[in-house]
Amino acid sequence: xxxxxxxxxxxxxxxxxxxxxxxxxxxxxxxxxxxxxxxxxxxxxxxxxxxxxxxxxxxxxxxxxxxxxxxxxxxxxxxxxxxxxxxxxxxxxxxxxxxxxxxxxxxxxxxxxxxxxxxxxx
Amino acid sequence: xxxxxxxxxxxxxxxxxxxxxxxxxxxxxxxxxxxxxxxxxxxxxxxxxxxxxxxxxxxxxxxxxxxxxxxxxxxxxxxxxxxxxxxxxxxxxxxxxxxxxxxxxxxxxxxxxxxxxxxxxxxxxxxxxxxxxxxxxxxxxxxxxxxxxxxxxxxxxxxxxxxxxxxxxxxxxxxxxxxxxxxxxxxxxxxxxxxxxxxxxxxxxxxxxxxxxxxxxxxxxxxxxxxxxxxxxxxxxxxxxxxxxxxxxxxxxxxxxxxxxxxxxxxxxxxxxxxxxxxxxxxxxxxxxxxxxxxxxxxxxxxxxxxxxxxxxxxxxxxxxxxxxxxxxxxxxxxxxxxxxxxxxxxxxxxxxxxxxxxxxxxxxxxxxxxxxxxxxxxxxxxxxxxxxxxxxxxxxxxxxxxxxxxxxx
Numbered sequence: 067x068x069x070x071x072x073x074x075x076x077x078x079x080x081x082x083x084x085x086x087x088x089x090x091x092x093x094x095x096x097x098x099x100x101x102x103x104x105x106x107x108x109x110x111x112x113x114x115x116x117x118x119x120x121x122x123x124x125x126x127x128x129x130x131x132x133x134x135x136x137x138x139x140x141x142x143x144x145x146x147x148x149x150x151x152x153x154x155x156x157x158x159x160x161x162x163x164x165x166x167x168x169x170x171x172x173x174x175x176x177x178x179x180x181x182x183x184x185x186x187x188x
Numbered sequence: 189x190x191x192x193x194x195x196x197x198x199x200x201x202x203x204x205x206x207x208x209x210x211x212x213x214x215x216x217x218x219x220x221x222x223x224x225x226x227x228x229x230x231x232x233x234x235x236x237x238x239x240x241x242x243x244x245x246x247x248x249x250x251x252x253x254x255x256x257x258x259x260x261x262x263x264x265x266x267x268x269x270x271x272x273x274x275x276x277x278x279x280x281x282x283x284x285x286x287x288x289x290x291x292x293x294x295x296x297x298x299x300x301x302x303x304x305x306x307x308x309x310x311x312x313x314x315x316x317x318x319x320x321x322x323x324x325x326x327x328x329x330x331x332x333x334x335x336x337x338x339x340x341x342x343x344x345x346x347x348x349x350x351x352x353x354x355x356x357x358x359x360x361x362x363x364x365x366x367x368x369x370x371x372x373x374x375x376x377x378x379x380x381x382x383x384x385x386x387x388x389x390x391x392x393x394x395x396x397x398x399x400x401x402x403x404x405x406x407x408x409x410x411x412x413x414x415x416x417x418x419x420x421x422x423x424x425x426x427x428x429x430x431x432x433x434x435x436x437x438x439x440x441x442x443x444x445x446x447x448x449x450x451x452x453x454x455x456x457x458x459x460x461x462x463x464x465x466x467x468x469x470x471x472x473x474x475x476x477x478x479x480x481x482x483x484x485x486x487x488x489x490x491x492x493x494x495x496x497x498x499x500x501x502x503x504x505x506x507x508x509x510x511x512x513x514x515x516x517x518x519x520x521x522x523x524x525x526x527x528x529x530x531x532x533x534x535x536x537x538x539x540x541x542x543x544x545x546x547x548x549x550x551x552x553x554x555x556x557x558x559x560x561x562x563x564x565x566x567x568x569x570x571x572x573x574x575x576x577x578x579x580x581x582x583x584x585x586x587x588x589x590x591x592x593x594x595x596x597x598x
Contacts, residue, residue, distance in 0.1 A: 067358055154360035155310055156368075177358050 068109060068151050069158040071165060072174040075145035079170040080116050094166035101164070102150065111148035142171045149178065197241035204250045205234055209326035210411065212255055214298035216262050218361040223302075223323050224351040229262035230254070255295060299324055300415040301361040303408075307375035308359050315350045316379035322347055324411065325404055335383075335401050373416075377425050377481060380408045384429050402433060413468075423472035424482030430465035431488035434458040446588035454495035462492050483512040487524075502532040519545065523555045526563070535563040554583035558593060565596070573597070 082091040102108040120136035136143055145167065152158045155175065162173040209230065216226035233254045247253040305311075306319035318336060321327045333343035353359070364372040384405035409426045416422050438456035441447055469489055472482050487508045494500050509525035522545055530538025542560050550556040561576035577597035584590040 069358065152358075154362070155308075155358035156360055156362075156364075158358065159310070177356060 067153070068149055068178040068180070069155070070176045070178055071111075071148040071150065071158070071162050072144060072176060073113075073146040073148065073165065073167045073171070074140075074142040074174065075167055075171040076142055079167060080143070080145060083116070091166055091170065098164060098166055102148070102161070107150045107152055107161070109149040109151050111146065113146035114144060117143040117145075145171070193245065194242040197246050198238070200246045200250055201234060201237050201241065204254060205326065208251045208254065210299045210302065210324035211295075211297055212251070212258060213323055213326075214302035215255070215295050216258060217323075218298040218301055220262075220266060220355075221359070221361060222266065222351075222355045223305075224348065224355070225262060225265045226258075227323065228265055229258040229260075232261040233257035252295075297415065298361065299411060301363060303376050303412065303415075304364060304372055305354055305359055305361055307372070307379045308354075309372075309375065310357060310359055311350055311353065312346075313375075315346055316375065317382045318343060318347060319350055320379055320408060321383060321401070321404060323351075324408060327404065332401075335385075373419065373421065374480075376412065377421060380405050380412065381425060381429070381481070383408065384432070402429070402436075405429060406433060418475070420472040420475035420477045421479040421481050423468045424479055424485050427465040427469040427472065428481050428485035428488055430461045430468070431485060431492055434461035434465065434492070440588065444588060446586070446592040448592070449491060450500075454498075457492070457495055459495075462495065465489070465492070478511065478515075480512065480516050483508050483515070487512075500531070502528055506532050519550055519553050520555060523550075523553070523559045527559045530559075530563050530566070535566045538563045539567070552583060554580055554585075557583060561593070561597070 079091060082089045085092070099108070117136040122133040122135065122137045124131040124133075138144075148165075150158060150161060152161065155177075158175045162168060162175050165173045167173055212230050212233075213223065213226045216229060217223045220226070236257050237250070237254060241247070241250075302323055303320060306323060307316040311319065314336075318329075318332050321332050322329070329344035329347055330340040332347075333340040336343060338346075363369075383401045385402060406426070406429050409422070409429060413422050413426055434457045435449070435452060437458065438452035438454075439447055465485065466489060469482065469485050472485075487505050490501050490504045490508070505528045506525070509521065509528055512521050513525055522541065526538045526541035528538075529541050539560070542556065542563070545556065557576050557580035561573050561580050564573035564576055567573075574597055577593055581590055581593045581597070584593060
């Protein structure tokens with residue numbers, strides 16, 4: 067089955083992005099990505115721009131409410147996602163624990179819902 | 189069919205439902221991860237048995253009959269759900285593997301996997317015990333809820349949520365790999381022990397809520413021992429619970445009054461249970477691998493010695509507590525240690541142990557205050573003792589314990 071690793075990053079982790087990719091955090095991500103590909107479990111994923119670039123939209127009573135910033139107001143923010151093909155949650159938790167963000171923020175493991183996708187895409 | 193035949197059918201259904209519930213649910217769910225559907229299927233099979241058996245007679249192999257019936261409704265149930273997409277191959281397997289003719293007494297016992305699923309780290313720890321009680325023993329939410337101070341409705345909802353998580357999150361029906369096994373087993377043992385109810389040791393924390401489930405917990409731990417016969421801690425846990433259970437008749441006076449361990453009459457302790465506990469503990473020690481539950485059982489074993497020697501070897505108890513604290517420095521353990529140290533070396537030494545605990549952390553921990561009050565009283569510090577008794581009384585849940593402490597406070 068497929069699992070999404072939702073990468074929640076701390077301000078420190080986001081700040082590390084300004085360091086031209088020579089910082090240990092980005093280095094760790096490079097190695098992690100390689101390990102995922104080598105293990106043959108990498109399906110896809112992408113980092114997201116920093117939370118400040120987020121804009122949240124809501125439609126209430128037909129009126130559009132646009133808010134500057136990300137949806138959730140938490141210290142750790144969604145910074146990206148990785149999708150992995152793995153047999154069990156235990157295996158997914160093992161890979162989540164190896165993720166560089168696990169020690170600087172948090173990684174939520176969530177199964178994808180292919181049945182919902184089928185319902186939407188037909 | 190005669191009336192006795194009917195009675196016989198009902199009795200058999202009750203017995204099989206009791207003894208085989210967990211085995212059947214575990215087996216059905218191990219293929220699909222859908223515990224709720226497995227339980228529903230088994231319920232339907234039991235209803236079908238209630239109809240069929242009094243008329244046709246009890247089948248030669250009731251368990252196999254139920255499994256066949258449950259399997260059919262399980263497949264039907266799953267067909268109605270989305271699980272069917274992913275489970276189609278396993279459903280076919282379920283069917284192929286079970287030609288009715290060959291449906292023998294033998295089907296794999298998957299209860300161990302189910303226990304590990306119930307206590308999986310991805311499941312809210314507060315739900316480990318309720319899940320086990322329901323899926324392995326077949327207790328309903330209304331029976332489980334009071335022990336966890338929840339309404340049956342809330343408990344039911346939480347159980348449903350937990351089972352949905354089991355079904356959809358990818359938790360494997362597997363025995364954990366060797367590297368993870370100790371930690372995962374610990375969670376299973378913890379959950380069983382939680383069912384037994386904390387506070388069965390000497391401290392005044394008798395847990396009324398846990399008592400109802402004590403026998404169920406012992407049953408669960410027998411199941412676990414049957415499945416993991418050579419794991420020392422499993423035997424340790426069973427030994428611990430049997431020792432505590434042996435004292436059940438002595439824990440209350442004829443008037444319902446709480447009787448602390450030190451004042452219990454050992455003649456009221458159950459010899460067979462104590463002997464069984466000792467056998468398991470001796471077996472556990474043979475493995476030469478110490479552990480938390482073996483040490484707790486060893487402490488209870490020393491207390492049980494009083495039945496023969498009429499005295500308590502506090503030095504031995506202190507030693508076991510010291511090992512236990514190195515392994516798991518829980519507040520309960522440290523409070524018990526303080527009480528034992530006080531018996532061995534006097535109340536000031538016991539108080540020193542208590543003083544080393546951060547008072548903030550134990551502000552709401554009743555046994556700490558009960559032990560503290562007791563030691564202060566023995567030192568003649570009446571004022572401080574009263575204050576500590578008040579804390580302990582205020583935190584007590586069991587009315588009998590409250591009454592006992594009120595009298596002690598004077």
